[in-house]
Amino acid sequence: MTKNTIKNESEHSGELRHFQAATRPTIVLLTANFLFNHSFQLLQGVIDAAKQQQFNLFYFRCGALQSPHESEAQGNILYQLAHSPQIDGLIIASSLLGQYVEKDEVERFSRQYCSRPIVSVGEELSCATSNVILDNYTGIYRLVEHLIVEHEHRGIAFIKGPAWHIEAQIRYQAYCDALKAYGLPLNSKLIFSGTFRREDGKKAVATFFEQRQYGLDAIVAANDQMAFGAIEELSKRGIHIPAQLAVTGFDNDHLSKASSPSLTTAYQPTYKMGVKAVETLASILRGENVAQQITFSTPLMLRESCGCVRSSMPNNIAIPELPTNQANATLSARKAPILKALAEWVNGHGLHFELLWAEQFWDALMQELAQHTPNVFLMKFHDILRQLSLTEDYFIIGHEFLAVFRNWVFPFFDAEQRGYAEALWQQAHAELGKTFQRMVMMENARMAQYFHAFHNLSAALLTTFDLEKMLGMLGEDLPQIGVESAYFLVYDEPRVFGEPQPEWSTLIFAFHDGKRLPIESERQRVCAAELFKDSFLLSEKPSSIMTLSLYFQQTELGIAFLEIRTMMQGFYDFLNKLLSNAAYGIWLTKRLQKSTSIENHI
Structure with missing residues (x-):
């Protein structure tokens, strides 16, 4: 050229x-x-x-x-x-x-x-020259450990990835090591070899039940797709998750939050x-x-499919401690450590949240509480939601943020402030729900437009030479x-x-x-x-x-x-x-x- x-x-x-x-x-x-x-x-x-x-x-x-x-x-x-x-x-x-x-x-x-x-x-x-890799081992090990220690499961099956795939091998080894560490036997009848496809999860469940594995009470899948397949097949068989059988995956696929039940998994931060x-x-x-x-690292995303409640429930989160010489500090003095801990907590759970948003949220809340200026707080929250809507997990982040913020800040309000803040929180949750509905409608409309354009172009190309x-x-x-x-x-x-x-x-x-x-x-x-x-x-x-x-x-x-x-x-x-x-x-x-x-x- x-x-x-x-x-x-x-x-x-x-x-x-x-x-x-x-x-x-x-x-x-x-x-x-x-x-x-x-x-x-x-x-x-x-x-x-x-x-x-x-x-x-x-x-x-x-x-x-x-x-x-x-x-x-x-x-x-x-x-x-x-x-x-x-x-x-x-x-x-x-x-x-x-x-x-x-x-x-x-x-x-x-x-x-x-x-x-x-x-x-x-x-x-x-x-x-350089390798960016995932800690596959720790994610699976901690999932199996969680099922054993927190939920007292003993009959834990594993759906493997391809035998030749190095990451699949590491995840399987972690499963074996976790069982051994807690004195549980490795049962070959509770192991199914898959290829990371959704259909493998369905086949695994069918195989486990055909072999009449009565001791089975949990399934760990080497990725989320196989876990989704397992959940689908279990639901068809009338098995309630997690009451009768727990299921976990690995990836933190975007559907893992929206599935029913929501899927406990290990977070793979591929972005x-x-x-x-x-x-x-x-x-x-x-x-x-x-x-x-x-x-x-591959932190755990604990959700409903293993029997856990949402990790953002107020009684599960400790308020950040201040140094001893600041123990009697005012609420404004607690702003920096609370906001820093909040951002670290949200980002550490596989979500993305800017510290600046938390600061703006805090300032708007304090201004309305002090001056009772109508709509200052909600307008700022709506602005933050618009920025969050550009991220994949905006609804999850909004929910987590409101729950954690409430737990860490409300204890320092007096009775009058707490009553006013509770009313604001109800309005914020309502605004979050409305924003979510609007975004879903917009996304559905956009996808419908794309499908319509694909169909029209495909049909038109077939009619001319x-x-x-x-x-x-x-x-x-x-x-x-x-x-x-x-x-x-x-x-x-x-x-x-x-x-x-x-x-x-x-x-x-x-x-x-x-x-x-x-x-x-x-x-x-x-x-x-x-x-x-x-x-x-x-x-x-x-x-x-x-x-x-x-x-x-x-x-x-x-x-x-x-x-x-x-x-x-x-x-x-x-x-x-x-x-x-x-x-x-x-x-x-x-x-x-x-x-x-x-x-x-x-």
């Missing part, structure tokens, strides 16, 4: 532009599917941190290594793009890529990129791990020394499904799945900032080795670009590069299939046009 310097924005309005990648580092995230919440959270953490570091980020929607699922494996041709010399560093989600292979295979795969800095997330790789991976890679690129291993009309439809409808920029490249000749990626392809569609861009003839041909160099894919600001393999059955058709405005878990598969179908239609159309041209010539 021809090198082009960056020109003034007005000179390029509505044109396909090339920007020099050398203006900022370009990094790549290699990860498997985004269906599971922890993989989606990892992706979000990497995207947010890459923007903060002013990096260009390409994240490849690939499949796990040697995946038996064709829809995943078809994307693995994209791994070849990561060999580009223009890539400055890689983040490899090793535990996600290694779902179906042993650690040695993940090592072998990762070693091909060792000429650049590598940060591994999940598994510790010898070829990685924070993604952020840390990018920050570590940034340090490496600056020539700084970094730790070979960075470990994240006119190439220009197809591309025009894509230009009109892509913004409706959250796509800000899109570039489609098709191979000159489609390749059979498993063959090497073609060196050259043709750019047939360019879309940026809501506009379809004209493609000059000399820029239609694209070399795979220079995609990340002086590229039309990049812009004057940091870019986060999803890369998709376009295919139909066993035929590899091309590549799509997309910048997506709104991250929505679960839509990537829909989008990949939609664009693959469009690419197949385009390929058929070009093939038909070529055939017609030959016939006319004859």
